[in-house]
Amino acid sequence: MSVLHLLTLSLLISVSGAKFSGRPGVNYGQLGNNLPSPSDSVSLIKSLNAKSVKLYDANPSILAALNATDIVVSVMVPNELIVNITKSKTLSDDWIKSNVLPFYPSTKIRYLLVGNEILSSPDSELKSALVPAMRKIQRSLKTLGVKKVKVGTTLAVDVLNSSYPPSSGEFRSDISGSVMKPMLQFLNRTKSFLFVDVYPFCAWAQDPAHINLDYAIFESTNVTVVDPVTNLTYHNLFDQMIDAFVFAMKRLGYPDLRIWVAETGWPNNGDYDQIGANIYNAATYNRNVVKKLAAEPPVGSPARPGKVLPSFIFALYNENQKTGPGTERHFGLLHPNGSQVYEIELSGKTTEYKESLPAPENNEVYKGKIWCVVAKGANWTQLGDALSYACSQGNNTCDPIKPGGSCHKPDLMVFHASYAFSSYWASFRKVGGTCYFNGLATQTIKDPGYGRCEFPSVTL
Numbered sequence: 001m002s003v004l005h006l007l008t009l010s011l012l013i014s015v016s017g018a019k020f021s022g023r024p025g026v027n028y029g030q031l032g033n034n035l036p037s038p039s040d041s042v043s044l045i046k047s048l049n050a051k052s053v054k055l056y057d058a059n060p061s062i063l064a065a066l067n068a069t070d071i072v073v074s075v076m077v078p079n080e081l082i083v084n085i086t087k088s089k090t091l092s093d094d095w096i097k098s099n100v101l102p103f104y105p106s107t108k109i110r111y112l113l114v115g116n117e118i119l120s121s122p123d124s125e126l127k128s129a130l131v132p133a134m135r136k137i138q139r140s141l142k143t144l145g146v147k148k149v150k151v152g153t154t155l156a157v158d159v160l161n162s163s164y165p166p167s168s169g170e171f172r173s174d175i176s177g178s179v180m181k182p183m184l185q186f187l188n189r190t191k192s193f194l195f196v197d198v199y200p201f202c203a204w205a206q207d208p209a210h211i212n213l214d215y216a217i218f219e220s221t222n223v224t225v226v227d228p229v230t231n232l233t234y235h236n237l238f239d240q241m242i243d244a245f246v247f248a249m250k251r252l253g254y255p256d257l258r259i260w261v262a263e264t265g266w267p268n269n270g271d272y273d274q275i276g277a278n279i280y281n282a283a284t285y286n287r288n289v290v291k292k293l294a295a296e297p298p299v300g301s302p303a304r305p306g307k308v309l310p311s312f313i314f315a316l317y318n319e320n321q322k323t324g325p326g327t328e329r330h331f332g333l334l335h336p337n338g339s340q341v342y343e344i345e346l347s348g349k350t351t352e353y354k355e356s357l358p359a360p361e362n363n364e365v366y367k368g369k370i371w372c373v374v375a376k377g378a379n380w381t382q383l384g385d386a387l388s389y390a391c392s393q394g395n396n397t398c399d400p401i402k403p404g405g406s407c408h409k410p411d412l413m414v415f416h417a418s419y420a421f422s423s424y425w426a427s428f429r430k431v432g433g434t435c436y437f438n439g440l441a442t443q444t445i446k447d448p449g450y451g452r453c454e455f456p457s458v459t460l
């Protein structure tokens with residue numbers, strides 16, 4: 001063996017020998033217009049006892065605020081750049097030069113995720129660019145002498161075609177051979193991780209009639225699921241979801257590739273059409289998952305007992321500019337003013353919290369009428385456009401607010417907009433229409449027609 005080989009070998013050993021802990025870090029999303037500064041955020045991250053943080057970009061102010069701290073950092077190459085990076089070594093090198101090198105190594109950047117949930121995208125060019133982009137980025141890091149950074153990418157559970165029972169775990173056939181096989185080979189060769197986003201909340205909320213809520217929030221004492229193929233016994237939904245990935249990897253010939261939970265969490269609030277999103281469940285889930293993941297010695301999962309499962313909790317803040325259902329804007333451990341939504345810390349050392357939690361009010365499907373109306377504080381300039389949009393999607397949803405219509409009076413923009421939002425939502429909810437309108441709309445269970453005229457409503 002040449003000296004050079006010996007050198008690389010010893011480097012490899014020191015890198016792979018690096019200790020990583022099961023103590024969860026936190027996802028620092030920035031989709032809010034009211035969030036604390038990067039330096040205040042770093043203090044808040046420390047106050048949560050988080051030792052690692054994951055960013056959805058490589059924000060220079062945040063990386064600077066993390067300089068000379070002992071917080072381990074994961075940065076992300078934005079989805080938009082992936083196709084171009086695949087085509088250009090220069091672009092890949094340049095991205096590392098301008099986003100990583102100015103801060104490395106005094107900011108402890110250790111993980112570089114190439115894109116976020118790319119394989120959930122319908123864009124097939126993007127999907128096939130993913131693994132080549134990961135290889136390019138890895139090569140650039142090597143060329144530029146960045147030795148301590150591992151490359152990965154995050155996957156949502158929809159990369160699995162089958163996940164129940166866990167032993168049936170299998171990647172979707174459109175990506176299994178073409179993307180997952182080469183990806184697993186890359187991750188295994190570089191001793192990286194399969195980074196997965198795991199939300200028992202979503203699995204439970206899609207089928208609350210058949211999944212026990214306590215099983216989803218780690219509170220069940222008597223509910224177990226036995227996998228009929230492996231005979232492994234599951235005591236919570238989280239383990240079940242993790243093991244589905246374990247078996248899917250095993251199927252492709254990578255039984256030992258490590259898993260990193262890139263996101264997990266539970267929403268503390270949401271809309272009337274979303275069940276189980278409340279402080280009680282969020283606090284219970286997050287406290288329990290932290291206790292499990294931070295445990296010493298590590299607990300692992302039934303298919304991998306005793307194995308460390310590193311993780312990031314989603315998320316640091318409630319982010320008011322996230323689109324989609326209301327739950328999306330309420331995954332935070334902290335309010336935007338920095339106060340905790342409920343008592344929580346991430347070291348795993350707190351075994352009991354003294355705080356008494358508000359009783360959960362929405363663990364069952366809300367059966368009454370729900371309307372979609374103008375939100376408090378909505379920007380009136382934008383309201384006009386949103387009203388026009390809501391009224392122009394078809395099915396004459398706004399006829400009643402036209403002059404002479406049953407809901408024309410009072411002739412006020414806010415009244416008409418609330419009607420338009422409710423009517424649009426009632427018509428198009430089943431085909432994916434949401435009550436959001438860029439944050440201008442909100443759900444209510446108070447009749448917005450005040451008995452004057454009837455607003456279309458949604459019932460679940």
Ligand SMILES: *[C@@H]1O[C@H](CO)[C@@H](O)[C@H](O)[C@H]1NC(C)=O
Pocket residue numbers: 064067068102103106
């Ligand atoms: C990071 O902190 C170190 C030590 O305090 C300092 O020498 C260095 O200039 C800082 N780097 C950046 C990019 O701020």
Ligand SMILES: *[C@@H]1O[C@H](CO)[C@@H](O)[C@H](O)[C@H]1NC(C)=O
Pocket residue numbers: 080081084
């Ligand atoms: C990708 O490259 C094309 C062609 O050079 C360019 O037009 C486009 O703006 C690039 N996309 C991004 C997101 O940089």
Ligand SMILES: *[C@@H]1O[C@H](CO)[C@@H](O)[C@H](O)[C@H]1NC(C)=O
Pocket residue numbers: 161162171172173174
């Ligand atoms: C999922 O698996 C089933 C059974 O193996 C297969 O028939 C189907 O084509 C797969 N679908 C996808 C999207 O991978």
Ligand SMILES: *[C@@H]1O[C@H](CO)[C@@H](O)[C@H](O)[C@H]1NC(C)=O
Pocket residue numbers: 188189253254
């Ligand atoms: C994965 O990596 C391990 C450790 O480096 C190696 O022993 C194993 O052969 C690799 N698996 C495959 C399928 O390449």
Ligand SMILES: *[C@@H]1O[C@H](CO)[C@@H](O)[C@H](O)[C@H]1NC(C)=O
Pocket residue numbers: 222223
């Ligand atoms: C588990 O125990 C709870 C409380 O005693 C009970 O309500 C529930 O029906 C039990 N579930 C099962 C599956 O036995």
Ligand SMILES: *[C@@H]1O[C@H](CO)[C@@H](O)[C@H](O)[C@H]1NC(C)=O
Pocket residue numbers: 229230231
């Ligand atoms: C599971 O249990 C059944 C019944 O005890 C047994 O026949 C089977 O061999 C077991 N399977 C495994 C994989 O251990």
Ligand SMILES: *[C@@H]1O[C@H](CO)[C@@H](O)[C@H](O)[C@H]1NC(C)=O
Pocket residue numbers: 335336337338339
């Ligand atoms: C922070 O914001 C939350 C939610 O709006 C509020 O309940 C709480 O009182 C605020 N705390 C402080 C210290 O302002």
Ligand SMILES: *[C@@H]1O[C@H](CO)[C@@H](O)[C@H](O)[C@H]1NC(C)=O
Pocket residue numbers: 379380381382
């Ligand atoms: C309202 O929206 C308009 C158009 O987007 C924008 O120019 C204006 O600054 C907004 N006003 C406030 C108070 O946010």
Ligand SMILES: *[C@@H]1O[C@H](CO)[C@@H](O)[C@H](O)[C@H]1NC(C)=O
Pocket residue numbers: 395427428431
């Ligand atoms: C729109 O109206 C048509 C005809 O009445 C109906 O078939 C369709 O389902 C409606 N679409 C929605 C989204 O309500």
